[in-house]
Every structure is written in structure tokens, then in C-alpha cells.
Amino acid sequence: MLNIGMIGAGRIGRVHAESITCHVKDARVKAIADPSFTDEGRQWARSLGIDEVYTDFHEILKDASIDAVLICSSTDTHADIAIEAIHAHKHIFCEKPVSQSLSKIRETANALSHSDVKFQVGFNRRFDHNFEAVRSAIDAGKIGDIHIVKITSRDPDAPPLEYARVSGGLFLDMTIHDFDMARYLTGSDVVEVSAYGAALVEPALRDIGDIDTAIITLKLANGALAVIDNSRRAAYGYDQRAEVFGSKGQVSIANDSASSAVISTVEGITGEKPLYFFLERYMASFSREISLFVQAIVKDTEVPVNINDGLQPVLIAKAAQRSLMEHRPVMISEIDY
Amino acid sequence: MLNIGMIGAGRIGRVHAESITCHVKDARVKAIADPSFTDEGRQWARSLGIDEVYTDFHEILKDASIDAVLICSSTDTHADIAIEAIHAHKHIFCEKPVSQSLSKIRETANALSHSDVKFQVGFNRRFDHNFEAVRSAIDAGKIGDIHIVKITSRDPDAPPLEYARVSGGLFLDMTIHDFDMARYLTGSDVVEVSAYGAALVEPALRDIGDIDTAIITLKLANGALAVIDNSRRAAYGYDQRAEVFGSKGQVSIANDSASSAVISTVEGITGEKPLYFFLERYMASFSREISLFVQAIVKDTEVPVNINDGLQPVLIAKAAQRSLMEHRPVMISEIDY
């Protein structure tokens, strides 16, 4: 039974803690640290049977009985905490992105290279039933060599401007999942990016140099082409689809909805909208990624999403930003790392 | 080039005449007879290049150059005209039903048995792309032995009461197509019928002993069970579906609509309703049935829907009527023929 320490008890931290308690074998949450624990938070922890609740995550790193930590704190703290945890010999599950700063990722990677700590990045969509089915079909050779990848990723609604201001921009905040997905589905690295974007949903984003609508074309190392389309607001809900086309055919996935009910009336034939909230849509993927992290430790195997998988989407996002600014295709190799 | 004489220039007669002109190889319409030809009708005939227009169908039977007739007159005249046409050695395509009277069908069958005239009944749905695909899957052994057949047949709207009064009732007027479909899809005869019905759409039908909603269970000679559900009014349009379930799986068909467009908004995910009008929905089947009739003559092969195929659905309809009245399952063999 692995002892896990949670660092960060915000929304995603709680999701993981609840997953571990109910769905993850061979692991339990021993302690949770959050700098701003409230009474409500402490009560929530107790309801899960977690008695050790700290405001300082160092308490967790000091506890020799803790095997692994889940870093679910704010993005800007991920890398520093990770480096401390590496030095404390704790295995690490780190929420995405590892950092928006390439130098911070490099520091983390360096620290890892001198340790035998397992480090998994929280690209949960890789463990979603639909996206996994796409990858399985590809791995099984069903579609042959990959020629074209299409990823649609649209949020149900735009975040507040204050959030956008500190988010790092659309590519680092939102598209980063899609950059990872392009790599995951194809098993190939991205070599070049060409980005188009506009602020069509929320024109005020222009003033802070951000966009809400984008089409990004990727050239992959294996010769395939990929295209991602993003919007910050899909009136019908959270739109998460992909199709991969190859020499033998295509595999595609549709959105999930709350039920398969279809109502036929004089107005038309109407089905349900996609699940609106990302936590609802991807809930099962969160427990699955943690289960695989725990299994990688227990069985001493490779983690499914490593530090390079954490680095590459950030590099792609930086290249996409430069492409948008300089109005030209940008090679990943142009980005200093 | 086969010379065809049309008997009856109503709605379905015109459909056939236009099909022959545009879509049927090896045949042309040489003459048309209709007791109530108007100027508009004559003009329509001319626009198709048909110069011989009669009010008396005997003109057609007398024309030695005419090889075949299409009987598209009112139902009560089908059998008598057919018998005359048999004596005139014309091949016959007869709209369904051959007759609502079993004795008239028997007379026709007797006349046929002493001639070498081809006689095809107009169960056009057998030649619809969807229903043909079901039959093809069955013939290809895709679903194994047939266990369960389900046919949904619902009209977009109820006919006027005056029509209902002379229609012969739901089973003879509407379900007769579904009785034929059960036989066509399974390649097996019906041995027993159990019918439930109600007047839920148009309560006034009760007064004339008719119904508008029905569920009819059929026992087939091959051991399979079939169920048909009917309604005279589907708010969303003409609903024409079937599924056949067997030892190896199932084949099912959905409705056709005017386009595949799906609109996703905050209201839901909405596709188009089924095609509303039976002529639009089944248009291609009409030219296909006539083409096959012409080919059967030209190549001297069996017609795809023979006089027994015309008889059986009428027998089943009569048994269904008795089942409904006597509130019990009725064997087809109980119906005097």
C-alpha cells in the first residue's frame, strides 16, 4: 500500500484524493498540504479518512513513510516543489503544465536525471476512453500510416479576463492539451508549427495580446500533418473530438453526453449536448492516470507521461506563439531550451 | 423496346410513367388510359412524349403492339382489369393490393394459372435501398438464423375520415406493406397473427370500426417472431424502420432525411426529420420495381413479386382483423380463401 501525500487541495487536488480513496488500488492518501486550508477543507479531508492536514507541504516531504506526492498546487509552484520532492526522494505526479517557463522545466529535468524518482505529468486526456480508443486503433494498425490528424477542442465558455491575463495565453493554457494529444495519438514529435488566431469570442482579449479562436497546423517528424482548432466558447458545450486519417482508413471520436436520448418532434430530431464541464467529461481519466502512476511505482515500470512529454507541448506552445506573432511557420528547433 | 400501356393516370400512375421515360431501360409508355382525363392530364402526357391518350383502357388491351400494362387504377378495379389483360395476353404490373376481396384475387390467380402472362404486384418497398440492404445482409448470412423481426411503420398524418371509411381499415390499407415486408425480409410465410389496436390519434375512427395505432405480432413458418407497430400520425414525419435480429447479430435501418445536417446549439444537437412524403421517401423504389418488371419480361425470368406475394398480405390482414375483433391469436389457415 503506497502512501501518497497531496500537495494542493484545490479543485483538481480534491478530484485526485477522492479517486485514490475510491478507485485506485494499492494506494491511500496519507496527508494533504495546502497553504490555505479552511475548516471546510479540513472537514472534506476527514470525510475521506485523511487525518494529516498541513498548510506547509514540507511536512509531507519530511514524512519518510510517504512514497509519492501529487503536485496540484498553482502552476507557478510546480517546478520548485517538484525539485524539492526529487531531493526528498518522493515519486512525483505533477499536474500539467510542469511550468510555463522552459528554464524551470529544464531544472526539473536536470534534477530528475540525477535521481531514480518517477515523474509523471498530468496529461489526463491520454487516459480518456475515447482518446485511448483512437490510439488503440492506430496501434492495432487499423488505419495504417498516419497522414492527417484533426483535433477539435472548444471550451464551453471563456474564462474571465483576469484569468486570461495570467493564464499564459490560449496556447499554453488550453491548446497545450491538444499539442500533447497530437504527440500521443501519433507517437511522433512535432517539428514545425503554423498558427492562426483571432479574438472573435471576447474582443477585449486583443488588448492583452491573447486570442480565443485558433487554427494551428503541425508538421510531425513522421511526415504526417495535424491541425487543431480551438475556441473558448462553444454554445453547445465542451467540444472534444479527434480524427486520425491514414493509409488504411480513419478513426474518429465524438463527444460524450449525459444520455443517448433522442427526441423526435415536429421541431426535428434532437439529441443531448456534450457534457459541459471538463471534470464531468474527463472524470474517469483522472483516476486512471493516478492508477497508472501508482502501478508504475509498485511495479517499477516507466510512467506513461514523462518529463519530456511535459516539455514538448510547452515548446510547441512557445513556437505557436512565435508563429502567431511573426506570421510565419516556426520550427520547434528555433525555440531555445 | 417494350411498349407499355398505362391504365390509370392518377398520382402513382404518373410516377410510373415518368420513371419509365427517364429511368427504365428497354421500355417506353406507348399509351395511357384514364376514365377522367383532363386537359391538364393530356398536356402532362404530351410532355412525356406520349401521344395515345384514352379514357377507355380497352383501347390499350386491343393494341397488339403493347406488350405490357401497368394497372394503376382504383383498387376495386385492379382484379377485373387484370383478368381482361390476362385474356388479352398482356404482361401485367398491378398496383397493390391486387384486391381487398380474396375471391377476386383467387379469380385473378386462376386466370394467370392458365396463361403465360407475367404478373407483378406493386410492393415497391421491397426495392427501397434501405430495405434491400436488410435483405442483402440476411441473404449474405450476416445475422444467421432469424429470430426476431421488428417493423415500425408510421404515417406522417392520418387520412380524412372519408378516406378511412372506404380504405378497408388500417390493416388492409397501411399495414399490408408491413405484412409484405415481414415475408420479404424473412423469406418465410406467416402462420399466425395476434393484433392489438386502438384509435388514439383520431377517436372518431372507433365509430367506423377502425383504428390508427396497432401492434401486431406474427409467427412465421420458420419459427421466427415478428412485430409490427403502426401509427397513423408521427409528429416528426414518415417513420419507416426495421430491424432483424438473428443468431449471429442484427441488421437495422433508420429513416432517410433531406440532408445529414446537424445543428448544435444551446438547445441541443438537432438533425433533420425523416422525409415526410411517401413518394419522396420511396421514389427510387418505384422506378426500380418497374425496371425489374421490364427485365423479367425481356429476359423471360420470374417476376420479383408474384400473385402469391399479392395474396398473402391480404390473408394476413384479414387474420389481423379477426384477431382484433375476436381478441385472440388467429391462424392464417383459418381464413377462407
Added chain:
Amino acid sequence: MLNIGMIGAGRIGRVHAESITCHVKDARVKAIADPSFTDEGRQWARSLGIDEVYTDFHEILKDASIDAVLICSSTDTHADIAIEAIHAHKHIFCEKPVSQSLSKIRETANALSHSDVKFQVGFNRRFDHNFEAVRSAIDAGKIGDIHIVKITSRDPDAPPLEYARVSGGLFLDMTIHDFDMARYLTGSDVVEVSAYGAALVEPALRDIGDIDTAIITLKLANGALAVIDNSRRAAYGYDQRAEVFGSKGQVSIANDSASSAVISTVEGITGEKPLYFFLERYMASFSREISLFVQAIVKDTEVPVNINDGLQPVLIAKAAQRSLMEHRPVMISEIDY
């Protein structure tokens, strides 16, 4: 916090215990009783934090701190245990069917009528996301007055003959869920049944007087007609669909599958089969029914599936059996209760 005692720790008992631990608010499993507890079973109980493990369910009934029991023992023991639990003033969630014996159900109902114990029957499908969506659409008036109900319920594979021998037959063992569904979806009682059946999947069933394929027509008190089709073996998996057609339109549901992935190749356009296993298909409904049971106790409201809801499907099943044997429609009122 409600204290629950589990009676029976077989497959479904464990599902409920795990649900309560992870998904049901305001309740915990305090004790479990099963006459044949093994070491493995005791270990499983401990893993859920349940320390009180008995072989005799009377230990649970004697525990004054226990508010409610879940009866998940073998069907033939349900009613007797329920009656004892009523006398012990425990609220009861009883797996379906309450009993295959109508007199046992009557005894249970009598005992209940003299107590204020809550009694809920485990017709879990009522709490499935798809079936709930059908009911919601109906309740919202989307389809108007109900005219036709169609329920398809096909198992992925036939049970062993030994099981069939003691199962009570297809109608009591399998169709009983569909009989309940017809009542749930329409909010109306069944007044008459007409059943057709055959042993097409497993001919040996004939020797024990059972069937594996059936079409059952129901007449409902509100005038609507319903039809259920069953098979013990659908090659493509567990087939659980329904459609309800009414004066304003139709609502229908499709099967759930493991992913929405569709693979397009030269062979065709292929999606995933339905979820194969009923526990996987209906997992969420099990925790939902227990949550609602707990809420009914906590808030002292009506349970969503009461003793009459437990009785009616058994009556319908008995009528269906008689209809099949006597080859005629049978009124529910003909069944002695």
C-alpha cells in the same frame, strides 16, 4: 449518518457496499451478514472499513444502531428476511424480485401496512441515465400522450441450463425488468398481456418448459400499447433500448459502449459494440438507487420504487406465462393475488 446493514455479500451485495462507501452521502455500511462468508469475503469487507461481519443476518436485525438493511440474499429468502426486518423496525432496500411467490409478496405487503418502515425494491434500471432521460422527456410533455412503448432487452449470452431450471423462467427472471420499465416509463399500470415465445437460442430449454426469445404485448391502463422483445443471446452484446412514441413525437435511447470511436476502412464504418456486462452497463444506477433510498429515509419521503412496484411486474410475468401456455391474451385481473 445512516447505519446500514448488508444482508448478502454476493455479487450485487458487494456492488452496493462499494457504492455506499464511495458514492452515497449520509450513509455507511456498519455490518454485513452472509451465511457463507469466506476469508476472501472478510478481507474484502475490511478493505471497505467494515469490521462487523456475520454469518447470521439476525445479528444485524438485533443491532439497534442499524437504521436500514439491504436485502441482497438469494431471491427465495427475500420476503422472509424482509418480514423479520419489518418487525425489527429496519428500513428495507430489497433486491428484485421481492419474491417469485405472490403469497410471499402479499405477506410482505401486509407486514408493511402495519408499520412505518420504508421499503424500496431494487429495480435499478429506473435510475439509469438513459431510461431516466426517456422518463424526463415524457414528464416534460415532449412527446405528448403516450401511444406506443417499445422495449428491447437482450442478454449477451444465455445462462447455463441449471440456472434456467431454477430461474422461474424468462418472464420472471429477465422480462421482469422490462415489465417494470413499461410501468415506469408510462406511469401507468398494465391491464392485459399477450405473449409469444420460442426456444431459438437454446432448444434444450423446451424440455424444461422455458423459452429464450419472446415478444410480449401489453395493454396499459392509459390506453397505450407496449411491446417488449427479448432474447437470451445477442451476438453483439447486451442490448438495452427503448422508445416511447406519443401524440407529439418520440423519445428513444440507444446502447452505451466503451467509447465513441468509429473506424472507417475499406470494410465499412464500424463503431463499438454495446457494453457487454450488465454490471458495467448499469453501474451508476446501483449507487443512484441506494442514494435515493437513503435520502427517502433521511428526509422521510416516499421511496421511488415501493412494494406495489415490486408486486406488479410479478403479476405481469405470471399473466405472460399463462398467456404463453394458454395461447391467448390474459388480463392481469385474472391472476389470483
Added chain:
Amino acid sequence: MLNIGMIGAGRIGRVHAESITCHVKDARVKAIADPSFTDEGRQWARSLGIDEVYTDFHEILKDASIDAVLICSSTDTHADIAIEAIHAHKHIFCEKPVSQSLSKIRETANALSHSDVKFQVGFNRRFDHNFEAVRSAIDAGKIGDIHIVKITSRDPDAPPLEYARVSGGLFLDMTIHDFDMARYLTGSDVVEVSAYGAALVEPALRDIGDIDTAIITLKLANGALAVIDNSRRAAYGYDQRAEVFGSKGQVSIANDSASSAVISTVEGITGEKPLYFFLERYMASFSREISLFVQAIVKDTEVPVNINDGLQPVLIAKAAQRSLMEHRPVMISEIDY
């Protein structure tokens, strides 16, 4: 009754002639000219009732009774014939593209500007039921302001290399329809193009400077972004889809197939592949475009696809070619016209 002269009796010319005969009101084919008429061709013409068959199209231009011509000859002759026809005061339906040469298009446009001849370009997909439904939804305001357009256009198989050699390349030969579609669906002009391409299907194309796989991003005058993905070979058939996403939602279309039949077996749930052949897929659009051309003449209204609609896709294709070669986004205004 409009008299039409057909210039060119190849595949598409015959499609139009047959359409006019069977489906186009107010028009008839009076004469056909083709430089390489065979006996078979003459016989085909006679079967449609067309007696005037020429090898020299000037015979048609000289015939004062002919109101309009359909130019269906080889692409390199379109513009020159069109200019002669303009001088002969014939209304013109010209197959796409008007020319691969911008100067030829300019000459044609100039000739038109000094005449009152109607000139329609054969972008038939605008008149396809699915694409029209997308446009209708947009026009009805269903999806609000357009943000993202996605067009998938994949051929079932690559043409022979000899064809590719003279085709003008993927963008002029194949994508030109999609460039037109982006303009048609959005009602907006394209201002910039960024193209990625590769020869993944047929590597030999590289030697002749062509590609078979492409992703092309378009920036539209109204601020929307569009992306087209092309392949010369989709194993599962002709893939013709589009989706348009806007401030209020999305409209999308799927492929058409021969039937709606879905077969469920142990192998999966399998539907039919898309219609394979473009003539089958788009047949109805061909008669519809000619009907609208005829109506524009008869009623003296604007043609639905004018000379500028013929020009713009050629400009976009040229810009796409330059983008691919120079590896940068290219403005339409950079293309000399």
C-alpha cells in the same frame, strides 16, 4: 422552352444532357457538339431525342434558335469557347474551372462586362443537399457569426500520374472545389492562405512537384478562419464533410451512403461506407445547378455562381501553391490578376 446547345459530350456533358431531358423544366437540348463524336455517342444522343449532333461547336453558336450553351469541353478550351459564345450572344454555363490561366479568366470577364450574357460557373457542390443545408442554417442565423470553417475533402483514390501531370496540381484540380465551398458557406472572400502539403499517398508525385495530402488554412475577409484537409485516397471512399462553427453553435454534415443499414455482430456495429463515386454522390446537384441556370435566364435574374466566383478559387489556388513553395502565408492580393 429554352433551347440549349451542349459543347462537349464527355462524362459531365452527358450527365448534364440527361439531367436536362429528365429533370430540368423549361429547357431542352437542341444540339450537341463534340470534336470526337463516335457512333456510340451519336446513338446516345438519339436516345435522348437530340438529333443535331456536330463535331464543330461553331454550328451551335451559329444557330440563332439556341439560347444558351453548356461548355463541358476540356478545361483548356473553356475560356476561348466562352468568349466566342459571348460574342454569339449565347448565355453560358461553363464547367469549372473557367481556366487555370488567370489571364484567360480576365479575358472572359472583360468580354462579359461588355455584354448582357448570363455566365454561370459549374461549382455544383453548392447545390448539393448537404452543403445547401449548411448554408441555409447559416443564413437562418442558427450558428450566429462564423468563427471557424472546416472542410474535409478526400478522394476515394488517386488519379494516374499522367493525369496528375496535366491536372494543374492538387490545389487547382481538387481543392478548388473546397476553396469555392469556403466562400459559398461563409459568404466572404478569402484574404490569405497558408498551405501545408506532402506526397504521402503516392510518393512519385514529388518528382512532378505535386502533393496528395494537404492542410490549408484560410483567413476570410469577415475575420473567420477556415481549414481544408485533402487526401487523394481515403480507403473508405469519397469523404465530403464540412462543419461551420460560430458564436451560437455549429452546423455539420456527414457523408451520404447507399443505405442506412447497420449490421451488429460480434465484430462490431458496422454501417455502410460513403458513396464512392463523385457522380453518384453529387448527381442531384448537377441537375439542380442547370435548373437554376435555366431559371436565371427565363426570369432574367442573377446566376447563382458568377464569373467572379469562377475567378476567386483560382486566385486562392495560386496563392496556396505559392504558400507551399515559399513556406509562408500568402495574401490573395499578392497574386497578379
